[in-house]
Amino acid sequence: MKKEFSLEHRRYLAKKKQNAALVWALRFGILALLLGIWEAVTAFGWADPFLTSSPSRICKTIMSLYSDGTLFYHIGVTLLETLIGFAIAVVLGCAVALLLWWSETVRKVLEPYIVVLNALPKIALGPLIIIWFGTGSEAIVFMTVLVGIIVATLHMLNAFMATDGGKLLLLRSMGAGKLQILQKLVIPSSLPSFISMLKVNVGMAWIGSIMGEYIVSRAGLGYLIVYGGQVFKLDLVMSATFILCILAAGMYALVVLLEKVIVKNAES
Amino acid sequence: MKNEILRFDNVTLTYHTKRGETAATENLTFSLNEGEFVAVIGPSGCGKTTLLSLAAGLMKPSSGSVTRHGTCGYMLQKDELFPWRTIEKNIYLPLEIKRQNTPERRKSAVELAKKYGLSDFLQSYPPQLSGGMRQRAALIRTLAMEPDILLLDEPFSALDYQTRLNVCEDVSSIIRSEEKTALLITHDISEAISLADRVLVLTKRPARVAFEHTLDFGEETRPIKRREKPQFSAWFEILWKELNI
Structure with missing residues (x-):
């Protein structure tokens, strides 16, 4: 469907494009500027790189981690824990939300428990988790699930409960049962909320896994950060943090991609 | 005499809430014959929607009985088309x-759907259509169920005036040509007169049938034409007075 646009419209489009390019240029500009200043202050000796590290030292640290073969090992460990924890939290959270939507009694009975679990700082359960799950990845995955599941449950329950009253009445007047209402109306209309829940939970999953690694771990990015802090290797702390930023952004980008695919499918 | 269908x-x-109980209808009695178009008007908040829910079988009366022969299709104030489905899928x-x-x-x-444009x-997708088309x-979605009775709950009240008259015309001609039985709930007196064969006037809550009129427009079923007839304003006056008693 190729269309001939008027000159004015082409100018409008060109301007839009220009604007977008400018925004991207400024984004990279700010990053380059910050990194440049950081590098400069340490290079000229205005700040002690022992305390602040510097972009070049971060590069070197990452290179050395790469050359002794532990870079991808640590990334892999944390990434796997995060992804498994994320997946379990999302699936279980949705399942619990469905159960709560289905039965008003269950919802009323469990409400105070959920409120308390939501308010509880999960890190308080750290010692228990170590005792129950040991010091391996299971403990960290459990922590990740714990941090994410309540958010997923509450978010999805809100979405399910917010289903349009008129549409519910319409389906009931057609003689729809609860399962049909769920299938035809509640789930499809909650899809946007599901995506926003995934976005929130990406953040929650990283909080969970890194927090878990702080408490108990022998490998992973959280471990590198804690270890780096203990032996005062700020380069290591900064490097691991930098890698975390990239991974978290990547995971978020995947959710955005998923959103685009789903929206596109819903419209075809 | 045609068959009684409702x-x-x-x-x-009676509605029960923590604060107490409210009677929505009380000893409400009326009937609807096959092929008839009946409009129900009443003061706002008199329990008109309750009446439709009862007719649809979504609620059970506290006492008395609702007898329905056949299935019913519900049409609501808003179109309630599912935005993630195409019009075709909505109709299915x-x-x-x-x-x-x-x-x-x-x-x-x-x-x-094709027959009616x-x-x-x-x-x-629904958002791409105008309010009237939606x-x-x-x-059409309601008719796809092939219901014996159409329950119309102020189906035009969410539309602007111009669209409203057009959609009213549309709906009337579709219902008449499909020879459907319809029960229309509205607070708009002129809508009731321009569409129905018979008008029921309800009292304030608890609702009872206060008055019942068979309209004398003969064969004229087109709402716009009816609005031009001299009886129209006479009926309007009568119903207006009865509503305000």
């Missing part, structure tokens, strides 16, 4: 719910 016999319905919705999603039923539903919009699609 009957309310001394229907009383009742077939899916009733597990009658057969090729024949789908075909007849699509034919109905929706052929160009079948693959569109309400028309909602009516």
